[in-house]
Amino acid sequence: MEVVLRNLTKKFPGRDRKKREDVIAVNDFNFVIPDGKLIGLLGPSGCGKSTTLNLISGLLKPTSGRIFFGGDDVTDLPPENRGIGLVFQNYALYPHLTVKQNILFPLQNLKGKDKLSKREMLEKANEAARLVQIEELMESKPAELSGGQQQRVAIARALVKMPMVLLLDEPLSNLDARLRLQTREEIRRIQRKTGITTIFVTHDQEEAMSISDMIVVMKDGIVQQIGKPQEVYDSPVNLFVARFLGTPPINLFEGRAKDNQLYIGEDAVLRVKGIADQEVFVGIRPEGFILQENGPLCCALGGVEVMGRDISVVSQNKASLSQSIRAIVGAEHLEKIGKTYAAGYGEKGPDGDRAMETPVRFALNPHKVFLFDKETEERIIFEEYV
Numbered sequence: 393m394e395v396v397l398r399n400l401t402k403k404f405p406g407r408d409r410k411k412r413e414d415v416i417a418v419n420d421f422n423f424v425i426p427d428g429k430l431i432g433l434l435g436p437s438g439c440g441k442s443t444t445l446n447l448i449s450g451l452l453k454p455t456s457g458r459i460f461f462g463g464d465d466v467t468d469l470p471p472e473n474r475g476i477g478l479v480f481q482n483y484a485l486y487p488h489l490t491v492k493q494n495i496l497f498p499l500q501n502l503k504g505k506d507k508l509s510k511r512e513m514l515e516k517a518n519e520a521a522r523l524v525q526i527e528e529l530m531e532s533k534p535a536e537l538s539g540g541q542q543q544r545v546a547i548a549r550a551l552v553k554m555p556m557v558l559l560l561d562e563p564l565s566n567l568d569a570r571l572r573l574q575t576r577e578e579i580r581r582i583q584r585k586t587g588i589t590t591i592f593v594t595h596d597q598e599e600a601m602s603i604s605d606m607i608v609v610m611k612d613g614i615v616q617q618i619g620k621p622q623e624v625y626d627s628p629v630n631l632f633v634a635r636f637l638g639t640p641p642i643n644l645f646e647g648r649a650k651d652n653q654l655y656i657g658e659d660a661v662l663r664v665k666g667i668a669d670q671e672v673f674v675g676i677r678p679e680g681f682i683l684q685e686n687g688p689l690c691c692a693l694g695g696v697e698v699m700g701r702d703i704s705v706v707s708q709n710k711a712s713l714s715q716s717i718r719a720i721v722g723a724e725h726l727e728k729i730g731k732t733y734a735a736g737y738g739e740k741g742p743d744g745d746r747a748m749e750t751p752v753r754f755a756l757n758p759h760k761v762f763l764f765d766k767e768t769e770e771r772i773i774f775e776e777y778v
């Protein structure tokens with residue numbers, strides 16, 4: 393089912409009554425969610441993700457704007473008439489009912505022509521249980537299940553009516569790291585299998601990136617960027633999006649474009665064209681640094697962290713806006729950089745900080761370097777000058 397959000401806006405009265413300022417939780421959201429896709433709604437706490445989901449579900453009414461499901465305007469329909477399945481962070485299972493009874497619950501309230509026989513209900517409940525692989529738990533009570541199993545029951549309950557749209561609000565937040573990973577793959581599998589248009593709210597960028605067909609990055613109620621996860625990562629429209637996506641996060645520097653050169657501090661790090669002389673913020677993804685003996689960007693080596701396949705080279709630079717710079721390079725560099733680092737140990741600097749004494753030099757991959765306007769923080773597109 394295609395879901396269309398048109399100029400969707402939700403205001404709440406501000407908490408400070410004297411100021412009479414509304415909180416604009418969702419501000420003019422426009423989006424066509426294609427049929428059968430999984431969409432990740434992503435952003436920091438308070439950016440309006442849950443409000444958006446609750447507007448789509450019908451639990452909240454928009455201040456203005458319309459919502460369409462498959463071409464039909466559902467804005468004024470109550471949640472029960474929208475054909476949606478909802479899963480929240482706290483699984484909200486009925487503790488006194490068995491898993492089977494919990495899953496059957498939504499079917500028992502169907503009325504009129506939708507009413508089902510007992511056999512039909514059981515068939516549907518079994519099918520939903522099979523889908524989320526909890527058939528053997530049907531007679532258990534929720535308290536006897538792990539968090540991951542409880543969440544699967546909640547998903548089965550949301551799926552049992554075969555909704556047109558599945559809405560998931562931070563469904564994995566209460567799970568431990570391993571279960572989170574496993575359950576998010578489950579959600580992806582179930583979504584693929586059923587083809588139900590799914591909207592998934594999370595503040596965890598990795599989670600959203602890993603399972604979504606498209607992500608929507610929000611900030612202060614305003615959509616910043618919509619796109620395929622890799623596209624948004626590779627081409628963020630502004631500083632906020634660039635910082636929000638990526639682990640370790642993007643490295644930020646004060647920089648300057650002058651005479652077709654990009655400077656970080658005194659170092660001319662890239663030849664650029666298509667950009668006027670100006671001060672800029674420079675963002676460099678951790679994988680954008682190339683260890684090179686005579687590389688143009690000079691930093692002070694602070695440490696090396698082994699991560700198995702890769703290593704993380706930690707360093708400092710005066711123009712850096714973060715405490716330390718993290719460069720991810722292949723593990724084949726470990727021996728050399730490790731020696732450099734070890735060699736620095738004996739030579740303490742004047743302030744006793746030996747790390748400041750050990751230079752490490754990088755060249756940069758221009759595709760991993762983003763420039764941002766210092767005022768608007770919008771991305772400035774440049775070309776590498778070759």
Ligand SMILES: Nc1ncnc2c1ncn2[C@@H]1O[C@H](COP(=O)(O)OP(=O)(O)OP(=O)(O)O)[C@@H](O)[C@H]1O
Pocket residue numbers: 404405415416417435436437438439440441442443444595
């Ligand atoms: N019922 C309400 N009354 C007043 N303000 C509200 C209400 N619900 C949400 N807000 C405000 O709207 C804004 C968006 O809230 P929302 O819950 O949608 O954010 P979120 O991105 O889902 O956050 P989180 O990740 O913390 O759940 C916040 O500033 C919040 O304080």
